[in-house]
Amino acid sequence: MTAQPAQPAQPAPPDRRVGGRYTLREVLGRGGMGxxxxxxxxxxQRPVAVKEVTFALHLSEEERRVLRERTLREARTAARLDHPCVTAVYDVVEEDDRPWLVMEHVESCSxxxxxxxxxxxxxxxxxxxxxxxxxxxEAAHRAGIVHRDVKPANVLVAPDGRACLTDFGIATATGDPTITTTGAIIGSPSYMAPERANGEQPQPPVDLWSLGATLYTAVEGRLAFSRxxxxxxLMAVVTEEPAPPTHAGPLEPVLRGLLTKDPAxxxxxxxxxxxxxxxLAGAGVDQPWTPPARTPAPASPPSAAADGSRVARFDADDLKALAAASATALGTVARDARDQARYLRERRRERRGSAAHPPEPSVVAAGAGREPAPRPAPRQPAPVAGSTPRRRRFKRRWVVVPVLVTLLLVLAAIGGLVALAGYALGWF
Structure with a gap:
């Protein structure tokens, strides 16, 4: 099955009472999972936020069961956190054979x-x-929780500019088994860390990568990775670098540090x-910024192509296809590395030839009026067939370092994807 975002079913009507206690008023937001x-x-008699899980039409009964379990786990996970920058979970009720999460209402926009x-x-x-x-x-990581879906839609910003993190729907917690379809990974491709695509166990660095991609979107107004x-x-996340930011200013080193592909x-x-x-300390006094007033949520969720942040599922076949595409990219990198190595080899040969035959110094004859003997032209090495023309002011580090780093990253990606695909298909 190819990766596809969930298309939510028809949501509940307004003014409906859930769990005999919570009356729905208006939609605050929509996402791939509810x-x-x-x-x-x-x-x-207080306002709350209620998350209604909307099952995708294409889900099987088993996958619906998994989604119910994941939502219950979200409640247990978030209930463990008590931090002003994390939305609190008050209650969870089951109705229509699906769970509804009751959370703290934060007057905010995403x-x-x-x-x-x-x-x-x-x-x-x-x-x-x-x-x-x-x-x-940091509070979540100290509690042994990895969010795995940090993105702009899950960051709430209050009118005074303060922010908090919400929606632990696909989080993992220490001591809680992973709930997912065998051989599949779930997440928002534009904000998914490369090691997750390689099938590695989610660790806190995956959230830091997603935070970097989120900050890139906020300061640049566009996605760091979107195809x-x-x-x-996801292929771009694994094999490509984001376009250099143009509005980040002093945040550019932060983005570069968080969007480093190697978690180590x-x-x-x-x-x-x-x-x-x-x-911030070096910026001095700047113009105050105020978030816009909250506007009603759109009648339907945006498409995955439009915002790049919808949750998608990647099955074993998808990961095998990603591995094949990465192998093609690896071949291109290898050819480039071979060409550059040949060029560097020719440069070294030229330098050795010049060192072995230095130009003779000018000889000035004794006596006035004598002209110095002409200086012989330096010996030039014979051109090698098929060699690249000599380039001026070329520095080998411009080529060697990026090529080696790219080669190592792609090799690591291929190894992880092959291992994951093998595990999913029962090869091991």
């Missing part, structure tokens, strides 16, 4: 809605949002926080 309603807790309305945000405002989200992630189709986007060399939460604080 609809979030503004509701009233009739018992406590970061995705703000970017859609305003375009690129001031870098200083993005830095402050980043610090809040980073604090929420219009989930598999193509990726910026840590502590390093990211230090860079963000230093950027």
């Amino acid at each position: 609809v979030v309603w503004l509701a009233t807790d009739e018992k406590l 970061l995705q809605q703000i970017v859609d309305k305003q375009g690129p945000l001031p870098w200083a405002a993005v830095a402050r949002i980043a610090l809040d989200v980073l604090a929420g992630l 219009g189709e989930p598999m193509a986007t 060399h990726r910026a840590t939460a502590e390093q990211a926080r230090r860079m963000l604080e230093e950027a």
